[in-house]
Each structure stands twice: as structure tokens, then as C-alpha cells.
Amino acid sequence: MTALDLRAQRAAAGIRSSVAASPATPAMDLRGAARMRFMTHASMGVAAAAAAVAAFVIMGSVIQAPSPAPAPPAGTASTTTTVVTPTTSLTPSTTAVPTPVPPPSSTTTTTIPATTTSTTTTTPPDTTPPAFKILSPEHNQTFEVEVVTFSGTVEPGATVFAGRYEATVAGGEWSIALTLIPGRNTATLVATDAAGNQTSATVVVFLEVPKENPPQDWEFTANRVNGSSTKNPPYDVYWGTGKPGTAIQILSEFGSGSVEVDAEGGWEVKVYFPTAPPNDEFVVKVKDFTGAKFTFGFTYIDI
Secondary structure, three states, X not given: OOXXXXXXXXXXXXXXXXXXXXXXXXXXXXXXXXXXXXXXXXXXXXXXXXHHHHHHHHHOOOOOOOOOOOOOOOOOOOOOOOOOOOOOOOOOXXXXXXXXXXXXXXXXXXXXXXXXXXXXXXXXXXXXOOOEEEEEOOOOEEEOOOEEEEEEEEOOOOEEEEOOEEOEEEOOEEEEEEEOOOEEEEEEEEEXXXXXXXXXXXXXXXXXXXXXXXXXXXXXXEEEOOOEEOOOXXXXXXXXXXXXXOEEEEEOOOOOEEEEOOOOOEEEEEEEOXXXXXXXXXXXXXXXXXXXXXXXXXXXXXX
16 A cells, blocks of 8 residues: 555545534534535645545545434434535546566577688789890991890890890890891890790891902012122022912022012012022022912122
8 A cells, every 4th residue: 555545544534533523513504514524624734635535536436425323312303414525536637557668678699600711812814025125235336246245134034035046044134146247137036924925126236347458459570689699608689579478489400499478469588599600690480379480590600
């Protein structure tokens, strides 16, 4: 039982007690007495009365009229007491409605088995041509030698070919010796990496062959200085022209000699005749490599 119910019960009991204890009054004063008792009880605290009315309304209770008092002795005027039951009811402005309590929430945890995904990474193919440069010789460079070394840089691991000839590659550098022909030479070199990608480079060089001196007309000639000698042993000097590099022979019965034609086409030689007879002329022959010859006489003069 709540405090409000207890207070309503006590108020109802007080009212019943007051009615039972009230003395009999003449009939003509009953309404006034009732009004006085009602006013008296109405003067009770507003809070208690309101609580009592609210309690009756909530509990659905109706105050029943008290049982009639016992009949008075004969000769006594009967008095009728009327209990006025209030007809107004206090309706709460707000009816409390219990808030439904939601059932306790249940959390369901679902464990998802771990899955291992195997991913295969495919490396895209290498389609980039290798880096390749010709650093030497320079374009349109001119040489006077037939064998020239070509060189440059290339991507490490690549090969370099000039036609069917392979260059030497080391540490990102390459080199190859090529033989030029007189005039214009176009050298095309191709670099190939491990994936088969290629880069080509071309350089043009020239070979100038020094012009040879045109062959000079040469003529075999022979001359002598004295034709005789008083010296012992006697000798004479022979000179002339001929083809450079060829041999000239001086021949006689009493002495001989030879000489090579110099680069300018001249020759000169001293020939001794140690067994020449005194005061007797003899023949001296001068020949070149073709067999052509000149004939001279020589005399040893013995004084």
C-alpha cells in the first residue's frame, strides 16, 4: 500500500467516525448540520481531501452510507441524517502508462573463418629499347688510317653488333675495331638487351688515302769521271741515273763494282782496278737490272 492509499483510508475512516459520533438534531436543522459538517470537513487540508478523492477514484471505491442509527426510545423524535456524497470526481490529467521494458538485447557474434587469398603478380614484359650511344668517332670524321676503333655506352647486359662482328661490352661501355674503305663509310651498330629489345645507331666517317706520287719516268744513264788513272791501284768514278732501288753493275777484267740507285733516281760509285795492265786500255761495262749497258775504256798510266 502506497502513502497515498494510506492517507485516503485514514480520511475515509475519519469521516465515518465523525458521522457516527454526531448527536441527533432536530429535523429542521439536519441540512444545516450536514452543511456545517461538510464545511468542517471541507476545511481540512486541501491536500488531504484531494488525496482522499483521488484514492477513491483510483481504487474504484464508493463510500457507502452508514447503517441507520438505532431507533430512539419511544417519545424521542427520530432524526434522519443524510450523507452527501460528492458527485464530482477528480480525474488525473495524465494517466501513467507503464513503459514496456524491451527484452534484453542479445548480441550474436559470428566468427568468419579467415581465408587466405593467394595473389599471383605477373610482371609485364620488358618492351623498352636499351640505352645505346656512339661516342667515338664523331659523325663525318675523316681518317687516313684504315682501322678505326668505334666506342660508346650501352645498357649493362646488352650486346652490340656491327653487322656480324660483335663488340666488346664491359661495365656499360662497348668498343669495336672496324676496317674502313677509301671514301665514305656508314657504320650501323645494333644493341640488343636480354628481352630482345633493340636500339640502333649510325655514324658516317671517311677514309682518305694519301695520293701516291705519280711514277716518274726514269732513264738509265752512265758516265765516267776520268777514263784513266795514275794512282796505284788505279780507279775511276762512274755515275748516272736509273730506277730507284735497282742495282747498277760496273764490270771489267781487272776490277768490278756495284751500287743501288737512290730514291731520287741517281747513283754514283768508285771502282778500283788493281790488276789493270799499265799503259794498256781495257773495256769497262756499266749495266742496269734490265741488262741495258754502257761501255767505257780505262787506262792505267804507269809513270
